[in-house]
Amino acid sequence: MASQGRGSARAAAVLLLCLIAIQSEAAVYTVGDSAGWTFNMVAWPRGKRFRAGDQIVFRYDPAIHNVVPVTAAGYNSCLQPRGAKVFRSGNDRITLARGTNYFICTVVGHCQAGMKVAILAA
Template sequence: MERSGRIFAILLVLGVVLQCAVATTYVVGDSSGWAVPSDSSTYSNWVSGKTFLVGDILTFNFTTNAHDVLQVTKESYEACTSTNNIGSVITTGPANINLNSTGEHYYICTVSGHCQSGQKLSLTVSASPTTSPSPAGAPTSQTTPPPPPSSSGSFVFANVFVSVLCIVMCFLV
């Protein structure tokens, strides 16, 4: 019985390690959320030191009808205009955006004056070790929240893997 207890503990640790391989969710601006910043470098400072990977999720916390979020081209980001948008304006907060492709990603708030006041975000997305880059122009966002972690593919795989290993090990002990 002692041997099966050790095996179970090892498998439990293995399951926890595998579950850590799922996507990271970043809350844009941390506790400040997605708002007009007091300093125009707020969001560039927030990005600093973070590594964004394909599969990660950005959560833009904002009050519905007070702000919005739109993915745009670099030119529109720099000009604070929504003329070259990628996707559609998300007006209901919080907004979850999946990072589905590598490269530079640009987001702005289209509410009058907000982008010009610094409510814009630029970040670089790198390839995940388990994914390949999406082709250029592939959609990179969604307007609906992501599924709960318990239904994500990696999480389900990790749980099934650990469960099967536990069953097999119990029969071998």
């Protein structure tokens, strides 16, 4: 009986190490690179390979910008859906889901001026 307990504990430890290894493989990207979250972000994802679980960091002045995850419709129309979460810290970290992840700034005129980004995560 005792050997079964040790085997179960060993299997749990191996599983935990595998999960940690998977987590550590997630990449972290700063949206806009050194410029941060600003205007003309539409092209920023080009040439980058994102995966589900990667994290993106939005760095910006919270007195003048925000970040709102939206749907494709919200991205295309620059409209915030009712009940959408609004990030306002100026240093927001968001984990990407599989598929296209859309984000906009909802300060008047900012999204229309290109303060939006669509990131495809495999």
